Amino acid sequence: MARKQGSHSDITGPRVRDAALRLIARHGYAAVSMRQIASEVGIQAGALYNYTPDKQTLLFDLMRGHMADLLAALEAADLQGDSLSRLEGFTRFHIRFHLPRPDQVFVSYMELRNLSDENFAAVEAMRRTYEDALESILRAGEAEGVFAVPDPRITTMALIAMLTGISNWYRAGGRLESDKIEAIYWDMVRRAVTA
């Protein structure tokens, strides 16, 4: 265990992923070479293959890692209470998680087309798990008579698109603080779904 602490792989692995994320977000997967990623990290192109077998695996690791972080953070958020409280919790959680990760949001949406079929299916399944968490809150509220949501699946997609869209215009240090944004969006979400 002591050997792993601060080992070459520990330090360089995250730097490879950071560089790949930054370059792919800026130029697109197809335009970025393993050589460019290695150069950005400051290692030889050959050494990059110690960290990832190929570019497809690197892309998949980025997208799967993003979804795994999201699902783990949602579980840690441990949304409790009635359906309205859980919907508020989900809304605020979604904004807080995505706001500091614009590159991940962009790459996760844009590069789905460049995943192999198998990798696409794996990422889609994780995305579906996340969507299902919101959908189950909406269905519970509908059953309780608190929400009026004629098609919970569509409403799920609509709310996630609305909330994730903040990444298109939000810039840290801009006109609005993150907590003000949360309040405005939660107000819209609540009104859009309550009976």
Add this chain to the structure above:
Amino acid sequence: MARKQGSHSDITGPRVRDAALRLIARHGYAAVSMRQIASEVGIQAGALYNYTPDKQTLLFDLMRGHMADLLAALEAADLQGDSLSRLEGFTRFHIRFHLPRPDQVFVSYMELRNLSDENFAAVEAMRRTYEDALESILRAGEAEGVFAVPDPRITTMALIAMLTGISNWYRAGGRLESDKIEAIYWDMVRRAVTA
């Protein structure tokens, strides 16, 4: 005028734009070459330069053309009536315009980063004009006391992201018809903003 009718340029120009849109949506701007676009159209690479001076101009033409079509269609839709009617008109217009154009939606969002500064500014100004049309409806409804929209600019961005997000999951011939989708989204939009 008779000479222009059915001329080479008339026929091939739109095919160049269609091919470029399809290839860029599939592979990304940076990964697509002028040679590939020419090959897709079935002309010599050199002949492509009769239609566009370079790849940047082609991308700009696609994105500017999409925004020009959108603004012209919105003007033709000629939204009238009180603010609630105009908001419904805008919502239905936005869905109807974007649903058959998933490649344009994708490229317009994804390839902003690949526009030159000058071209980016031009496309952004057109996008802002479109957003302003919705914002002015929200401000009018707020002034009339029909809408409760504490920050019309944010609500504008939220609603546009929600509506444009339909392109992420909608497939023609899927579970829901376009008019059913319009009805569900209009219901959410109306409830999200009305006082």
